Amino acid sequence: MDLIEVTNLRKSYKDHVAVEDVSFSVEEGEIFGILGPNGAGKTTTVECVSGLRRRDGGQISVAGVDPGRDRDRLRRILGAQLQSSQLPDRIKVWEAMDLYASFYPDPADWPELLDLVGLTAKRNAMFAKLSGGQRQRLSVALALVGRPRVAVLDELTTGLDPQARRDVWELVERIRADGVTVLLVTHFMEEAERLCDRVALIDGGRVAAVDTPAGLVAAVDDEQEVSFRPSSPVDEAILLALPEVRAVERSGARLVVRGSGNLAPAVTLALAEHQIVPTDLRIEQANLDDAFLAITGKKLIP
Numbered sequence: 659m660d661l662i663e664v665t666n667l668r669k670s671y672k673d674h675v676a677v678e679d680v681s682f683s684v685e686e687g688e689i690f691g692i693l694g695p696n697g698a699g700k701t702t703t704v705e706c707v708s709g710l711r712r713r714d715g716g717q718i719s720v721a722g723v724d725p726g727r728d729r730d731r732l733r734r735i736l737g738a739q740l741q742s743s744q745l746p747d748r749i750k751v752w753e754a755m756d757l758y759a760s761f762y763p764d765p766a767d768w769p770e771l772l773d774l775v776g777l778t779a780k781r782n783a784m785f786a787k788l789s790g791g792q793r794q795r796l797s798v799a800l801a802l803v804g805r806p807r808v809a810v811l812d813e814l815t816t817g818l819d820p821q822a823r824r825d826v827w828e829l830v831e832r833i834r835a836d837g838v839t840v841l842l843v844t845h846f847m848e849e850a851e852r853l854c855d856r857v858a859l860i861d862g863g864r865v866a867a868v869d870t871p872a873g874l875v876a877a878v879d880d881e882q883e884v885s886f887r888p889s890s891p892v893d894e895a896i897l898l899a900l901p902e903v904r905a906v907e908r909s910g911a912r913l914v915v916r917g918s919g920n921l922a923p924a925v926t927l928a929l930a931e932h933q934i935v936p937t938d939l940r941i942e943q944a945n946l947d948d949a950f951l952a953i954t955g956k957k958l959i960p
């Protein structure tokens with residue numbers, strides 16, 4: 659069932675068109691990503707979905723509610739963690755949770771939420787004293803305090819170090835495991851690949867493509883490259899006989915095999931049949947960055 663439906667969304671700021679024509683739908687239980695470069699219109703789109711901006715045209719439905727018409731009902735369905743959300747420096751973690759909980763008739767048990775985001779030990783800390791990752795995790799907890807069916811998370815991991823980023827990714831997966839549908843804005847292809855069931859690629863205020871991360875990549879280019887150092891000499895003919903293999907080249911002590919489909923398993927299996935071990939095996943295949951470039955002609959991060 660589609661929980662969110664966006665159809666021909668349009669939004670301008672004075673004479674600047676930020677969102678020209680955006681349509682997508684999100685199924686209940688999905689992590690749906692909106693991926694695109696800076697200025698593509700991602701934030702404007704989710705702010706319209708979250709009822710924080712008035713659209714100029716098109717339709718939006720979140721569980722049957724129009725965010726432009728009925729913000730009170732929307733608040734009970736959708737929780738938003740948005741780029742701009744800032745708290746006063748001196749507010750304590752527990753005070754922020756308690757305050758947000760007071761906005762809802764039937765809030766979540768906020769100490770439990772603090773536990774979920776790993777901030778129980780920081781409950782008495784002031785907002786200003788939290789690290790970037792802790793602030794992000796707090797903002798996610800605040801978005802969940804109203805027990806929403808949909809969580810909107812915008813540029814959640816921008817500015818975080820790799821470990822903090824992975825912690826936040828795990829948190830998003832836990833939220834989904836609890837049954838919350840997640841609409842996630844990002845300009846990191848790695849984040850979209852790791853987390854999202856489906857992704858809308860947005861460029862210049864328009865949707866360039868919607869598919870699973872694997873589907874987007876496969877539609878662009880199935881070319882893969884496997885390279886390794888063989889434990890003993892390889893007769894190239896045994897590799898060239900595989901339907902997955904297109905070419906075999908030597909590069910010093912390494913063999914470079916190009917092809918498509920299940921290339922890596924096919925190559926390693928054929929080598930094993932000849933008692934050859936591929937050491938220092940490297941696999942390169944197209945990713946969402948390549949897909950974005952092929953579809954829009956632009957790089958995701960210039």
Ligand SMILES: Nc1ncnc2c1ncn2[C@@H]1O[C@H](COP(=O)(O)OP(=O)(O)OP(=O)(O)O)[C@@H](O)[C@H]1O
Nearest residue numbers: 671674676694695696697698699700701702703845
């Ligand atoms: N409040 C505003 N007033 C005027 N122009 C705006 C406003 N907010 C955004 N814009 C412009 O609208 C376009 C789309 O912005 P938006 O923030 O939606 O993009 P984005 O894809 O989320 O980018 P980013 O990742 O940089 O936030 C940009 O050109 C931006 O400069």
